[in-house]
Amino acid sequence: MSESISFFNTPSPAHLKGMKAWLLTHDHKRLALMYMWAVLFWFSLGMIIGLLVRTELMTQGKTIVGADVYNAMFTLHGVIMIFLFIIPAIPAIFGNFFLPIQIGADDVFFPRLNLFSWYLYMFGGLLAVISLVTGQGFADTGWTFYVPFSVTTERNVSLTVSAAFILGMSSMLTGLNFVTTVHRMRDKAMGWMQIPLFTWSLYATAWVQILATPVISITLVLVVFERVFSIGLFDPDKGGDPILYQHLFWMYSHPAVYIMILPGMGVISEIIPVFSRKAIFGYKAIAGSSMAIAIAGSLVWAHHMYTSGMSDVSVFIFSLLTFLVAIPSAVKVFSWVSTMYKGSIEMNPALLLSLMFIYLFTVGGLTGLVLGAAGTDIHVHDTYFVVAHFHFVMFGGTGFAFFAALHYWWPKMFGIMYDFKKAYVGAVCACVGFLFHYVPMFILGLQGMPRRYYDYLPQYESGNFSAGLGGYLMVFGVFLMFYNLFMSFKKRTPASVNPWGGTTLEWSVPSPPPMENFVEPPHVKDYPYDFSEIVAESQKVKGKE
Amino acid sequence: MGAHEEHHILSYGKLAAVLAGLLALTLVTIGVSYVDLGFWNVPVALTIASTKVTLVLLFFMHLKYEGKAITWSFIATIFFLAIMITFTFWDVAFR
Amino acid sequence: MSTRVDSTGIKLGMWIFLYSEIILFGGLFVLYAIYFYDYAGYFAEGGKELSRFFGSLNTIVLLISSFTVAASITAIQQGKKKMSIGLLIFSICCGCIFLVNKYFEWGAKFHHDIYPNSERLVNGEPGINIFFGLYYVITGLHGLHVIIGMTLLSISLVLVIRDKITQERFAMLDNSGLYWHLVDLIWIFVFPLFYLVL
Numbered sequence: 001m002s003e004s005i006s007f008f009n010t011p012s013p014a015h016l017k018g019m020k021a022w023l024l025t026h027d028h029k030r031l032a033l034m035y036m037w038a039v040l041f042w043f044s045l046g047m048i049i050g051l052l053v054r055t056e057l058m059t060q061g062k063t064i065v066g067a068d069v070y071n072a073m074f075t076l077h078g079v080i081m082i083f084l085f086i087i088p089a090i091p092a093i094f095g096n097f098f099l100p101i102q103i104g105a106d107d108v109f110f111p112r113l114n115l116f117s118w119y120l121y122m123f124g125g126l127l128a129v130i131s132l133v134t135g136q137g138f139a140d141t142g143w144t145f146y147v148p149f150s151v152t153t154e155r156n157v158s159l160t161v162s163a164a165f166i167l168g169m170s171s172m173l174t175g176l177n178f179v180t181t182v183h184r185m186r187d188k189a190m191g192w193m194q195i196p197l198f199t200w201s202l203y204a205t206a207w208v209q210i211l212a213t214p215v216i217s218i219t220l221v222l223v224v225f226e227r228v229f230s231i232g233l234f235d236p237d238k239g240g241d242p243i244l245y246q247h248l249f250w251m252y253s254h255p256a257v258y259i260m261i262l263p264g265m266g267v268i269s270e271i272i273p274v275f276s277r278k279a280i281f282g283y284k285a286i287a288g289s290s291m292a293i294a295i296a297g298s299l300v301w302a303h304h305m306y307t308s309g310m311s312d313v314s315v316f317i318f319s320l321l322t323f324l325v326a327i328p329s330a331v332k333v334f335s336w337v338s339t340m341y342k343g344s345i346e347m348n349p350a351l352l353l354s355l356m357f358i359y360l361f362t363v364g365g366l367t368g369l370v371l372g373a374a375g376t377d378i379h380v381h382d383t384y385f386v387v388a389h390f391h392f393v394m395f396g397g398t399g400f401a402f403f404a405a406l407h408y409w410w411p412k413m414f415g416i417m418y419d420f421k422k423a424y425v426g427a428v429c430a431c432v433g434f435l436f437h438y439v440p441m442f443i444l445g446l447q448g449m450p451r452r453y454y455d456y457l458p459q460y461e462s463g464n465f466s467a468g469l470g471g472y473l474m475v476f477g478v479f480l481m482f483y484n485l486f487m488s489f490k491k492r493t494p495a496s497v498n499p500w501g502g503t504t505l506e507w508s509v510p511s512p513p514p515m516e517n518f519v520e521p522p523h524v525k526d527y528p529y530d531f532s533e534i535v536a537e538s539q540k541v542k543g544k545e
Numbered sequence: 546m547g548a549h550e551e552h553h554i555l556s557y558g559k560l561a562a563v564l565a566g567l568l569a570l571t572l573v574t575i576g577v578s579y580v581d582l583g584f585w586n587v588p589v590a591l592t593i594a595s596t597k598v599t600l601v602l603l604f605f606m607h608l609k610y611e612g613k614a615i616t617w618s619f620i621a622t623i624f625f626l627a628i629m630i631t632f633t634f635w636d637v638a639f640r
Numbered sequence: 641m642s643t644r645v646d647s648t649g650i651k652l653g654m655w656i657f658l659y660s661e662i663i664l665f666g667g668l669f670v671l672y673a674i675y676f677y678d679y680a681g682y683f684a685e686g687g688k689e690l691s692r693f694f695g696s697l698n699t700i701v702l703l704i705s706s707f708t709v710a711a712s713i714t715a716i717q718q719g720k721k722k723m724s725i726g727l728l729i730f731s732i733c734c735g736c737i738f739l740v741n742k743y744f745e746w747g748a749k750f751h752h753d754i755y756p757n758s759e760r761l762v763n764g765e766p767g768i769n770i771f772f773g774l775y776y777v778i779t780g781l782h783g784l785h786v787i788i789g790m791t792l793l794s795i796s797l798v799l800v801i802r803d804k805i806t807q808e809r810f811a812m813l814d815n816s817g818l819y820w821h822l823v824d825l826i827w828i829f830v831f832p833l834f835y836l837v838l
Binding site: 548554555556557558560561563564568571575578586587590591593594597598601602604605606611612614618619622623625626629630633634635637638 | 648651652655656659662663666667669670673674677678692699700703705706707709710711714717718769772817818824825828829831832833836837
């Protein structure tokens with residue numbers, strides 16, 4: 001297969017050269033890499049801002065910044081991490097790169113729309129930067145933009161929500177592209193039950209992106225209208241109902257949580273069987289639970305609003321429904337663990353990160369039930385308990401799945417191998433730092449420390465201080481992983497076609513893949529996780545030794 | 546995954562019949578709005594509107610002749626919209 | 641790259657886009673439903689201030705234009721280019737008539753001091769303010785969609801004239817048509833909800 005020319009050396013469309021070959025490309029792989037650099041930039045920035053916020057909170061009173069800057073900083077951290085990192089990260093990078101390859105296609109269905117989505121993403125990011133430096137400065141509302149504050153604050157909310165609006169559109173169009181691609185471009189031999197689980201999770205995610213994102217679009221448009229025209233749709237003085245804003249906001253933003261976590265679960269479902277050398281346990285259950293999460297996740301939005309003053313009936317119903325979502329999530333966790341049971345496990349940075357994912361996600365999921373139950377939620381609502389919970393799910397879950405995906409697919413994307421030792425050290429630092437960072441927040445929350453506050457009572461100081469220390473260790477670990485990956489460009493240790501022994505189609509094409517992905521027509525297996533050939537191969541090698 | 550690209554061509558006559566139906570329903574809904582039916586005002590108006598929308602969808606938008614993927618995803622969208630509205634009422638109606 | 645033209649796939653993509661538009665307006669209809677429940681009486685009162693004549697006229701104009709767009713697709717499928725061009729021009733004119741009507745309607749309301757944050761609405765009943773607030777947001781956003789739809793139809797028209805849209809390849813016209821019908825669909829609900837509320 002060495003005769004194939006990698007996509008790095010084949011511009012698409014063919015007549016483009018130099019930078020233009022990237023900036024005007026229709027190739028899903030180039031676009032994926034362009035997303036990757038942008039996402040990594042925003043992620044690093046968001047992480048540094050988060051670390052500054054934690055540094056500020058390490059001691060009582062003013063530590064490094066004033067209260068005004070602090071408010072803008074946590075808002076910026078939230079907006080960047082939600083709209084610029086976690087929503088696009090896995091679908092736009094790994095989805096764009098591997099979804100077409102996993103289903104035996106040469107590109108996504110709408111390649112030009114794909115390019116357009118990338119520009120929307122970049123434009124949204126640019127608007128966020130502009131809103132930072134113009135007018136009265138970045139929004140200080142928190143990423144939720146709750147009325148009435150978001151309508152009355154002097155800060156630059158209109159521009160900030162426009163950025164979110166455009167980023168939402170980019171995410172929606174990516175979803176549109178994926179659904180159409182899965183429906184229309186699958187290899188003829190691939191039925192629905194032969195689709196790899198990563199693609200399944202992206203398919204489920206895509207529907208949520210399509211159906212939920214417009215709700216936030218219209219909500220954000222209404223915030224701008226309120227600011228410009230003072231219509232009063234959410235203003236009680238003029239007959240409006242501010243709680244309806246929260247309904248509309250969470251109608252998107254709760255399903256959005258599943259936009260964030262589902263692709264991460266898909267990554268884990270790919271990695272676990274490969275390094276266990278064993279067919280995944282419960283393929284259909286995992287594929288089905290992706291769809292079940294997408295559907296059930298759309299029914300539970302008001303569990304963010306137990307203390308908002310909405311009716312007790314809806315508190316009761318939404319609390320009940322919230323527990324439903326736990327079922328498909330648990331199905332996945334049990335399936336992953338069962339896959340490893342009696343497998344021949346081979347340790348690898350990607351697998352280690354996946355195991356961290358399972359642990360951290362489980363803690364995050366179970367504390368979610370504490371919050372989903374209305375009784376306990378009222379005690380810990382809007383405290384650090386909530387902050388710790390969603391960081392366990394979003395960062396411990398999706399974030400670690402993102403790192404795992406980077407380590408799993410890096411050799412395929414660039415054709416080079418990274419150093420394992422540094423990857424392990426980085427992963428362990430990140431995980432240990434993570435626990436020191438967020439576990440104290442659970443305790444702080446139960447003790448009653450409210451979130452988003454600039455200052456706190458003396459009894460919370462030790463918890464905040466240790467959270468800050470953990471944060472530094474975690475950020476060090478993450479940057480070590482990134483540094484290690486980037487160093488692989490220098491050493492350029494070549495990676496083989498199938499370094500891990502994977503069975504899905506991306507491991508049958510050269511690393512990095514050629515222009516239209518496949519050198520010879522793809523051979524679709526009856527069952528995507530059939531390791532019999534891989535195991536037989538490795539036994540043959542062992543026999544020779 | 547059928548590669549056959551067969552397009553259903555609707556005749557002008559059929560389209561015109563649909564238009565006639567739509568205009569007639571418009572007149573009915575305007576007419577009914579002058580009669581006070583009490584509680585039934587809103588259900589009647591919405592039923593007529595839904596009928597009109599269905600006609601547009603099935604014939605003008607060819608939904609009747611599309612494959613399963615479009616039909617079912619359309620139903621799912623409407624279902625989600627219905628959830629958005631009804632679930633919000635669990636709050637508002639019981640406050 | 642294979643020169644595939646998968647018109648079914650293109651149509652699926654367009655439908656998915658339409659779903660997002662439906663949900664976009666859906667968010668506003670959620671607000672309408674809740675506020676109608678809260679302020680039914682005021683909504684009826686507000687509805688009486690709107691001109692049924694203009695509302696009905698616009699409904700009829702949009703329905704007819706929807707028909708002509710559908711017919712222009714039939715024409716292109718049968719290879720009747722001139723017929724298709726004529727029908728498209730007629731449809732775009734209908735869109736213009738709709739917007740002109742809307743302009744006069746909004747103008748009359750402004751004249752009566754009914755617009756967002758006007759003194760009459762701010763000092764009047766909250767229910768009336770909400771009714772007209774929604775009226776402006778929904779019809780305004782709908783009007784924007786009419787403009788987008790007309791733009792798409794105009795692009796299709798140019799492509800038909802230049803023989804880029806033909807009997808074999810008319811996905812662009814098909815999709816513009818779908819968008820135009822969606823604009824119609826939303827209006828079919830807006831009309832009774834605002835002009836005919838009792």
